[in-house]
Amino acid sequence: MRRHLLVASAGALLLATCTQLQPARPIPPRSRGAELYERHCAVCHGLDGRADTTVAELLRPRPNSFEQGLFKLVSTTNGMPTEEDLVQTLRRGMPGSAMMSWGWLPDPDLQALAHEVRNLAVRGRAESIHRTATITQQALSLDEATAIAERELLPGPTVDAGSPIEITPTTLDEGERLYRQHCASCHGNDGRGLPALQSWPTDGTWLWPRDFTSGYLRGAADHRALAFRIRAGMPGSHMPPTALSTSETNALVGYVKSLIPDSAGDRHVQWRHTVRVARLPQLPTATDAAAFAQLDGIRLPASPLWWRAEACSEVTLRAAHDGRELLIQLEWADATRDDQVRPGARLGDGIALQFAREQDPPLFAMGSRALPVNVWRWHAYDPKETAGMADLFGSTHQGLDVPTNLQPKPRSESIELGGIPSVATETGAGLPLTVTTTWQDGHWRATFRRSLAARSNREVDLAAPGPVLFATAVWNGSLDQHAGSKSITTWHVLELER
Ligand code: HEC
Ligand code: HEC
Structure with missing residues (x-):
């Protein structure tokens, strides 16, 4: 299984591959994002994004520190979220956790918040790299550490999400075969998630293969969202990325969709009414x-x-x-x-x-x-x-x-x-x-x-x-x-x- 943990000394490798990375978006006024973040998010995620707040202690799952660069809802080959991934997360929230939908905020605000999350992740990451360098007596300025953190957190290319296909008995059979081969060991043959695999590490992350029938889906239940979860994995959880062809992805997504009851996909989304x-x-x-x-x-x-x-x-x-x-x-x-x-x-x-x-x-x-x-x-x-x-x-x-x-x-x-x-x-x-x-x-x-x-x-x-x-x-x-x-x-x- 691929690990998504960042390695502080990955700079050289990343420099070699960064030509494929997606360009960063133009920066919206930072003050708006910071102001919104302080008002709506800091109570759980902490002013600096380290999630070491009283409230975070009381949550299961609890939020990750952004500096770890572990975001579950991603669409990229290197597991780093694009700002659009973050905007999607904010719009829908993460049902089954305390992360509510912020979809009632206008789009420019969501973009400013996504940008702020990335800023906090870079800043936290840079400080951590700089601290490690100081302890190990390496000469590395904070600016240099920031440049490394920027690169480490740059999203890679988008995974191949395929596209929805017409579901036939043949594609369902193919999907089921792939599911039993790659997924049933955690999610169970019936898609309800094997309770024996529940784990509750001391850091408060809640790792339980999703029960597809419950409708508590962190990400959406449409083809693209499911394909992103399956292809890119969910960094910071046990959900691994998979290497599948486009036709395999399409068949597998079709089968997983068949395990999610109609209308369950958005049932637990906390929209504001x-x-x-x-x-x-x-x-x-x-x-x-x-x-x-x-x-x-x-x-x-x-x-x-x-x-x-x-x-x-x-x-x-x-x-x-x-x-x-x-x-x-x-x-x-x-x-x-x-x-x-x-x-x-x-x-x-x-x-x-x-x-x-x-x-x-x-x-x-x-x-x-x-x-x-x-x-x-x-x-x-x-x-x-x-x-x-x-x-x-x-x-x-x-x-x-x-x-x-x-x-x-x-x-x-x-x-x-x-x-x-x-x-x-x-x-x-x-x-x-x-x-x-x-x-x-x-x-x-x-x-x-x-x-x-x-x-x-x-x-x-x-x-x-x-x-x-x-x-x-x-x-x-x-x-x-x-x-x-x-x-x-x-x-x-x-x-x-x-
Ligand atoms: C009541 C507490 C709470 C508040 C307020 C809150 N969050 Fe969260 N947030 C969480 C929890 C808990 C998670 C982890 C959910 C999980 O991993 O299943 C999370 C996860 C996230 C993630 C990670 C997404 C991913 O892909 O893993 C981001 C980004 C995020 N929140 C941003 C925000 C922003 C921006 C705001 C303010 C607009 C905000 N949150 C407000 C509790 C909160
Ligand atoms: C090693 C165990 C494991 C395997 C193997 C595994 N998963 Fe998962 N899966 C998980 C866990 C754990 C989560 C929940 C992660 C979280 O939210 O913290 C998850 C979440 C998901 C989600 C996200 C649902 C949501 O909340 O939006 C989808 C979709 C999914 N898995 C599909 C699959 C498919 C399809 C396969 C096979 C290709 C697969 N998984 C293989 C453990 C696994």
């Missing part, structure tokens, strides 16, 4: 299922931040307002109702909505000090109240009446958060919130009700004109999801019909 909230003369009661069924249900894909195949993968939202109050109902699948304290359980089931006014504060970090968010949350029980209760189970204390079935009170509150450090300290400091929940046939429904007007300056004011951003987070207690190990959606836009 605009949700228009209808104004009704009278709001339904929270438990009036028939009235809620009349409202449009908007499907919001969700991704677990700490990968679990069984974690919540989508939330359906229905909302209405009457000019005074807003009603938001969230529905999600959860086969195990978890609202009782169990031995060893840290948190039951739960759901939260976070709101912000237009500024795109850090999503997963729940805002920042400068850009706080308002979080409405419901947890089946309050871990603080139940602390110690779970420990009583199985307790051998004589004469202690230990209940076998503890059904504590749920916790619901509206709270202001300003980044991860604030989460622990703000617990219990919120305003009361009306949340009605039901669990039926493997589905939770949580209906939040609040006045449009904010009750304090720490709450989002929904009565003021203009759109509001919102996102949701879901915890599954029986998967022991707690704190950061939840499923989240990206920011969506909420617009109230006036």
